Amino acid sequence: MELDELKNTWTVLDEQLKKNETLNKQILQEMVHKRSNKSLSKLTNTEFIGIIIALVFIPFLIWLYGTFLFESMLSVKVFTIACTVYIVLSLIWSWYKLKKIMKIDFSKNVKDSFFCINKYNIMIKQEKIAISIFAPILALSGAFCYYEFNVGISLWTFLVVWITILTVISFWIYKKIYDPHIQSIKKGLEELKELTEE
Numbered sequence: 001m002e003l004d005e006l007k008n009t010w011t012v013l014d015e016q017l018k019k020n021e022t023l024n025k026q027i028l029q030e031m032v033h034k035r036s037n038k039s040l041s042k043l044t045n046t047e048f049i050g051i052i053i054a055l056v057f058i059p060f061l062i063w064l065y066g067t068f069l070f071e072s073m074l075s076v077k078v079f080t081i082a083c084t085v086y087i088v089l090s091l092i093w094s095w096y097k098l099k100k101i102m103k104i105d106f107s108k109n110v111k112d113s114f115f116c117i118n119k120y121n122i123m124i125k126q127e128k129i130a131i132s133i134f135a136p137i138l139a140l141s142g143a144f145c146y147y148e149f150n151v152g153i154s155l156w157t158f159l160v161v162w163i164t165i166l167t168v169i170s171f172w173i174y175k176k177i178y179d180p181h182i183q184s185i186k187k188g189l190e191e192l193k194e195l196t197e198e
Helices: 002-066 076-099 108-147 151-197
Strands: none
Touching: 002 108, 002 151, 076 151, 108 151
């Protein structure tokens, strides 16, 4: 009789432990989802903001290229064409990145989400290389405009300051937004993989 009671007590305790384990796993999964979704939202918002900023510049560049004020200035034509090509390529690239990152779903197949974030990470690395090539070209075409306009030292100083500011902002965006949030998503997916395999 005592043995049967002991067995029943053990069975009840075992079931309770299993329920607690399942509940703890669910709580952990929800915490990982929340943290990873926050990073995913940050990256998605950054891409959307980049697309909006690029779209805002296109009408200005069209106006700059076609305005009668600079129609005889070769440097302005070169600068506007270089900027337009860069922005159009940036828009296509950003849209492709956005499509890739929006496929990440923490409630579905972890393997597919891993593939998407790894692909996105590779694209960000390629983007850094592309910017390091395009940025000097744009800076030089801007300097060519200044040279043709024969501007004073104050405007040259203004140009150098703006190039420095844009370089620092770009570096900050990659260091403080892209890199840490990509790593956060990767870490979250690894944790989800471990939880689902348990």
